[in-house]
Amino acid sequence: METCFRWNKKNAYSLAALAPLIPDALRVKSPHEGIMIYSFASRQAESVFKEVADSSTNSIFISGGPHPSGAPEETLQYFDYVVVGEGEETLPELVRTLKAGTDVSKVRGIAYRDKDGNIIFTEKREAVNLDDYPCFDPNILMAPIEISRGCPFRCKYCQTPRLFGGKVRHRSIDSIVACAKHYNDLRFTSSNALAYGSDGIHPRLDKVEKLLSTLHQMEGKTIYFGTFPSEVRPEFISNESLEIITKYCTNTKLSLGAQSGSDRILRDILRGHTVDDVVRSLELCFEHGLTPVVDFMVGFPDETEEEQDMSLELIKWICKKGGHVHSHYLTPLPGTPYADVKTAPVSKRFRKVLGKMALKGKVTGSWE
CATH class of the missing domain: 3.20.20.70 (Aldolase class I)
Structure with a gap:
C-alpha cells in the first residue's frame, strides 16, 4: 500500500517537516490509491473537502494541521482519520498501524469513527522534543x-x-x-x-x-x-x-x-x-x-x-x-x-x- 502526501504550495512548510518521517511516501497533486495524507488550514478546507468527496480512488484519507485539529468532527465527514495537534510521532505510527492492519485505537493523538459511526478520540500525546x-x-x-x-x-x-x-x-x-x-x-x-x-x-x-x-x-x-x-x-x-x-x-x-x-x-x-x-x-x-x-x-x-x-x-x-x-x-x-x-x-x-x-x-x- 503506497503512502502519499497531497502536495501544494500552501502546505509546503508542513510537508517539509513531515515528509522526512515517512521517507518512502510519494508527493502527489490529486488523490492516489493507498494512504493519502493532507495538511491544511481553514482557508483551504472547503476545496480540500470537495476534492476528497469527489475522489473515486480506493484511499484511506488522513488529515492534520490547523483546521482538522480545530474541527475534527467536521473533518471526519470527509476523512477517515484526523491527526490532532502535532504530527511528528502520531502520523508515522498511524501509517505503520494502517499498513500492518492492527488496532488504530492504540495510536495516541488521533480521531476517527468507529464501526457504529461514533467519533473516537484516542489518548492525547505529549508534546514533542x-x-x-x-x-x-x-x-x-x-x-x-x-x-x-x-x-x-x-x-x-x-x-x-x-x-x-x-x-x-x-x-x-x-x-x-x-x-x-x-x-x-x-x-x-x-x-x-x-x-x-x-x-x-x-x-x-x-x-x-x-x-x-x-x-x-x-x-x-x-x-x-x-x-x-x-x-x-x-x-x-x-x-x-x-x-x-x-x-x-x-x-x-x-x-x-x-x-x-x-x-x-x-x-x-x-x-x-x-x-x-x-x-x-x-x-x-x-x-x-x-x-x-x-x-x-x-x-x-x-x-x-x-x-x-x-x-x-x-x-x-x-x-x-x-x-x-x-x-x-x-x-x-x-x-x-x-x-x-x-x-x-x-x-x-x-x-x-x-x-x-x-x-x-x-x-x-x-x-x-
Whole structure:
C-alpha cells in the first residue's frame, strides 16, 4: 500500500517537516490509491473537502494541521482519520498501524469513527522534543527553520496555543545549526522570534544573541530574523533586542503584531500588550533604521466604528512614518474562543481609507 502526501504550495512548510518521517511516501497533486495524507488550514478546507468527496480512488484519507485539529468532527465527514495537534510521532505510527492492519485505537493523538459511526478520540500525546525531528526536507528547502513552538498568550483568535500548548519549546542551537547547513538564506518560524530561549513572556536576549552570533559565524549565510513567516511581539522590542538584530542579521524590516489601535479590544482578545507598547516599539524600530511591517485585524466581536477609527489613525501614522501595514478581516478559526463568534462589520470609512492606501502600496491585505 503506497503512502502519499497531497502536495501544494500552501502546505509546503508542513510537508517539509513531515515528509522526512515517512521517507518512502510519494508527493502527489490529486488523490492516489493507498494512504493519502493532507495538511491544511481553514482557508483551504472547503476545496480540500470537495476534492476528497469527489475522489473515486480506493484511499484511506488522513488529515492534520490547523483546521482538522480545530474541527475534527467536521473533518471526519470527509476523512477517515484526523491527526490532532502535532504530527511528528502520531502520523508515522498511524501509517505503520494502517499498513500492518492492527488496532488504530492504540495510536495516541488521533480521531476517527468507529464501526457504529461514533467519533473516537484516542489518548492525547505529549508534546514533542523539537530536537528529535528534522525541520526540513532536503528536497523542499524553501521551508524556514522552526526555532520555537507554542505560545503562553491565549489570544482568542489564534490557534497556536491550542495546537501546540502554552509552554514554549525551543530547538537547540546545535539542532538549528545542523539545519542551517542546508540553507544560504536563513529564515525562521516562531510565534515570537525574540522569545527564543525564554518562557515566552520574559525575554532572554542573551540566548537570542547566542543563537544569532553562532549562525553569523557560518560562512556564506544571510540571516533574516523576526520577519515573515515569523514575527515579534511589541513588548519584546527594545534598544538591546534591536541592536542584536541589526548587528547579526540581514533584514531591514521587522514584522510585528499590533492587531488593534484600541486598548479595549486588545484587553478583550487577551493580546497581552497595550497600544502604547505598540507605539513605543515602532518608534524604536524607526530609530534603529528598521522598517516595521505591522499586522492589524478588523471585525472583532462588538468592535465599534470608533475603535476601527483608532486602528485607522494608528495605521495612517505608521505609514506616514515609513512603515508598512498588513490588515485583514477577522477569520473565526475552529478550536479557538472565536470559532463561532459574529464578526463586526467594517465601516465605510475604514474600507475607503485603507483602499486608497492600498493603491499607493502602503497597505496590503483584505479587510472586507
